[in-house]
Amino acid sequence: MKTGALITQHCQESNRFLFVFAALVSLWLYIPFAQAQSDLNVSALDGSELTGHAEYLTTSPEMGLEVVRQQQWQPFTNKHINQGIGAQAHWLRFNVTNHSNDALSWVIRSETSYLDTMQVFYTHDDGPLYQQTLSDRVAFHQRPLNDRLLATPITTPAGARTAVYLKAYNEKPDSVSLNFTLYNQRQFEQQRIKESLLFGLYYGALTTIMILSAVAAVFLRQPAAIYYSLFMAMSILFWLMFNGLGYQYIWPDWPYWHNEGFHIVFLAFCISACQFGRHFLDLPGLFPLFNRVVQLFQWACAGFIAIRVVFGLYEPALHASFLSLALVAVILPVAGWRSWRKGNVHAMWFFIAWVAYSLGVLINLVAASFPLLDWGMSSLVWLQLTSIAEIILLMVAMTSWVVNMKKDREKALLLAHQDPLTKLGNRRQLQVAYENYRARFPSLDHKLFILMIDLDYFKEINDTYGHDAGDKVLKTLSRLIKQNCRESDVAVRYGGEEFAVLLALDSLEQARHVAERIRQQFESQPTQYHQQSIHHTLSCGIAEVLSENIELDANAMMRCADEALYSAKKAGRNLTYTYEAEGCRPITTS
Numbered sequence: 138m139k140t141g142a143l144i145t146q147h148c149q150e151s152n153r154f155l156f157v158f159a160a161l162v163s164l165w166l167y168i169p170f171a172q173a174q175s176d177l178n179v180s181a182l183d184g185s186e187l188t189g190h191a192e193y194l195t196t197s198p199e200m201g202l203e204v205v206r207q208q209q210w211q212p213f214t215n216k217h218i219n220q221g222i223g224a225q226a227h228w229l230r231f232n233v234t235n236h237s238n239d240a241l242s243w244v245i246r247s248e249t250s251y252l253d254t255m256q257v258f259y260t261h262d263d264g265p266l267y268q269q270t271l272s273d274r275v276a277f278h279q280r281p282l283n284d285r286l287l288a289t290p291i292t293t294p295a296g297a298r299t300a301v302y303l304k305a306y307n308e309k310p311d312s313v314s315l316n317f318t319l320y321n322q323r324q325f326e327q328q329r330i331k332e333s334l335l336f337g338l339y340y341g342a343l344t345t346i347m348i349l350s351a352v353a354a355v356f357l358r359q360p361a362a363i364y365y366s367l368f369m370a371m372s373i374l375f376w377l378m379f380n381g382l383g384y385q386y387i388w389p390d391w392p393y394w395h396n397e398g399f400h401i402v403f404l405a406f407c408i409s410a411c412q413f414g415r416h417f418l419d420l421p422g423l424f425p426l427f428n429r430v431v432q433l434f435q436w437a438c439a440g441f442i443a444i445r446v447v448f449g450l451y452e453p454a455l456h457a458s459f460l461s462l463a464l465v466a467v468i469l470p471v472a473g474w475r476s477w478r479k480g481n482v483h484a485m486w487f488f489i490a491w492v493a494y495s496l497g498v499l500i501n502l503v504a505a506s507f508p509l510l511d512w513g514m515s516s517l518v519w520l521q522l523t524s525i526a527e528i529i530l531l532m533v534a535m536t537s538w539v540v541n542m543k544k545d546r547e548k549a550l551l552l553a554h555q556d557p558l559t560k561l562g563n564r565r566q567l568q569v570a571y572e573n574y575r576a577r578f579p580s581l582d583h584k585l586f587i588l589m590i591d592l593d594y595f596k597e598i599n600d601t602y603g604h605d606a607g608d609k610v611l612k613t614l615s616r617l618i619k620q621n622c623r624e625s626d627v628a629v630r631y632g633g634e635e636f637a638v639l640l641a642l643d644s645l646e647q648a649r650h651v652a653e654r655i656r657q658q659f660e661s662q663p664t665q666y667h668q669q670s671i672h673h674t675l676s677c678g679i680a681e682v683l684s685e686n687i688e689l690d691a692n693a694m695m696r697c698a699d700e701a702l703y704s705a706k707k708a709g710r711n712l713t714y715t716y717e718a719e720g721c722r723p724i725t726t727s
Contacts, residue, residue, distance in 0.1 A: 678702030
């Protein structure tokens with residue numbers, strides 16, 4: 138008896154457990170269906186999504202509402218939002234309830250600007266059927282709302298329930314997102330104001346950068362700067378298409394371009410991005426083979442544009458544009474990385490900019506092409522935000538490029554104007570500096586003098602001690618000249634053992650003082666070479682070349698200085714002579 142009672146009790150407990158388990162399972166299975174049937178409250182619509190409130194069905198585009206009503210629907214969940222590329226019709230049905238005592242208006246809005254058709258059927262409390270058909274294949278002004286996206290208003294009477302059937306499809310295969318949002322009238326207007334402000338800031342910044350880059354391209358006359366401004370223009374067009382603002386404000390009466398131009402713009406964007414990258418990263422010079430591959434890719438993009446424009450083939454251009462964007466998202470970061478590794482400093486910023494942007498491009502391509510991700514095309518917002526970061530980083534890269542280019546030019550100019558042995562300037566620098574002085578002379582308060590210096594018996598030094606010793610003597614003299622000159626003075630090795638110095642001073646006496654100081658120091662400081670002391674002297678000629686009463690051209694300047702120097706040599710060397718109208722006069726003798 139006890140055993141039977143225990144068995145009975147155990148069975149009762151097992152039955153209770155099974156009942157509770159079955160109830161939980163039933164509740165779990167019922168929840169999605171219950172959520173799918175839950176009504177939306179008009180007053181609470183603030184960008185509300187339809188997941189958890191709608192049912193979903195896929196049909197052919199030809200199937201009408203009467204047939205659709207009889208079909209078996211399923212709860213609309215996140216997994217249904219991204220449909221990938223296709224040409225089927227997608228239906229959503231849901232209910233909106235107005236609990237207030239006044240009629241309230243609300244808006245259904247699509248997520249993307251490239252949805253071809255959105256049909257909305259609705260009734261209030263099982264009353265008459267109303268229908269709204271929205272298409273981006275008609276002129277923009279035919280839309281019921283002046284909005285960049287397909288959107289339609291509905292007014293639900295006081296205390297009424299509005300049953301809605303929404304049909305979305307593309308006339309040609311394209312990406313489909315079912316992430317529709319609902320707003321009450323006030324929230325919709327606030328959302329549009331916020332979007333207008335953000336888009337205004339975004340496109341204002343892009344346009345400003347494009348204009349600045351175009352101006353820089355005019356002044357720099359460098360292909361990379363020109364192609365950067367072209368890339369910026371294509372980026373603006375790219376996002377105007379995506380955001381629907383181009384159709385709203387720029388080509389509202391050209392629905393063909395709004396529909397058929399997407400993939401042309403994508404391909405043109407790829408061409409401009411690669412063209413900028415090739416020249417900015419110096420691919421022809423650093424990686425000729427890789428550069429050739431990128432060029433072939435650009436020609437392929439141009440070919441698909443021609444196929445789309447000339448032959449009107451849609452699907453090849455669609456798939457080619459998506460594939461091209463994916464390839465650009467790989468090619469440009471790789472090119473930036475390789476160029477950076479080759480020592481191209483500004484390529485680092487290019488690489489960082491394209492890594493972030495490319496990740497966004499690839500995620501959006503996956504979302505648009507395949508029904509794998511359940512967040513719709515909201516990743517486009519993230520991509521547009523990363524485009525801002527990309528543009529800022531590319532501006533940093535361009536700035537770094539310009540700075541490096543300026544440094545390279547200055548270095549090249551320095552080398553062109555510098556004597557490699559003494560590191561003083563050369564004859565070319567003397568001529569350029571003198572012409573600059575002449576141009577600025579009316580605004581200067583000083584006179585300009587030239588010292589012409591020549592080593593005495595330099596050939597004998599070379600013959601006695603060798604040319605290496607002679608080079609060291611030249612370096613000794615160049616060091617003394619630098620020590621006795623200011624930064625504003627111009628000291629050059631004029632040729633062989635001849636040196637010249639341009640001095641802006643108040644008087645001839647000051648010029649004489651500088652010349653004598655150099656001469657005396659050079660005489661008193663022998664050059665040490667292989668434990669030998671090489672004694673040496675120099676001769677110097679001084680000429681006043683720019684003053685209130687004197688303005689010589691470059692040839693006359695050198696002629697006067699040479700004449701004074703020749704007089705010093707002729708008088709016995711190790712002397713300084715000045716050129717004057719009456720003749721050359723000595724300053725001192727050794």
